[in-house]
Amino acid sequence: MSRTVVVQYRTRDEAIAENQRLVEAVFAQLHRERPPGLEYTAFQLDDGAEFVHTATTTDAEVLPGLSSFAQFQRDIGARVLGEPEVCEAAVIGSYRPVAVGVAVAVAFVEAFGKRDMSAVAGLLHEDVVFESPRTRLTGAAAVLAALTEFADVVTGVDIIDAFGDEERALVYYDMHTGPFGTLRTVDHVVLRSGRVASDTVVFDSRQVTP
DSSP states (O other): OOEEEEEEEEBOGGGHHHHHHHHHHHHHHHHHHOOSSEEEEEEEOTTSSEEEEEEEESSSOOGGGOHHHHHHHHTHHHHBSSOOEEEEEOOOOOOOOOOHHHHHHHHHHHHHHTTOHHHHHHHEEEEEEEEOSSOEEESHHHHHHHHHHHHTTEEEEEEEEEEEOSSEEEEEEEEEETTTEEEEEEEEEEEETTEEEEEEEEOOGGGGOO
């Protein structure tokens, strides 16, 4: 059962920059450690001094375990005017678009499965690094040539799941081939400037060994 808490407060004018810095430090630690069971957002309203935080947790409380959050709370009484307003909220609807990393990675895998190599080429970063159980290649030209050669035996892909963030994604799928049957495959994709800069492919190489 998830729990959503909304906190609103106003800082002293001289404490606005420090409060923003401390909030940003919390998000920096969250992005580094990526703890599960938390959705957390902080807003700074138009006048700069008013802040609103929303936190939805599905497991044990995550924020109190963060050193950056402890530092944020340590002197909050000296930064804010009055007591922060805290209330629980019920989520009646939400919408989250697919992260860019996931969208690009899925488009890349699907284009490969359709043998649409022009689309694959358009998604490759010029310095892409490709690794599989059978080879390691660097550079868009070399990677595209290898993918084009292997695509000749591919009859399609079925995406099972995909997840990630703005810069990286994991795509879990079945790759159907003529000579090797169906290969259960995972691609770990890292983006740079919106294109695939690293693609690490994992499958059971015994299935493609003569």
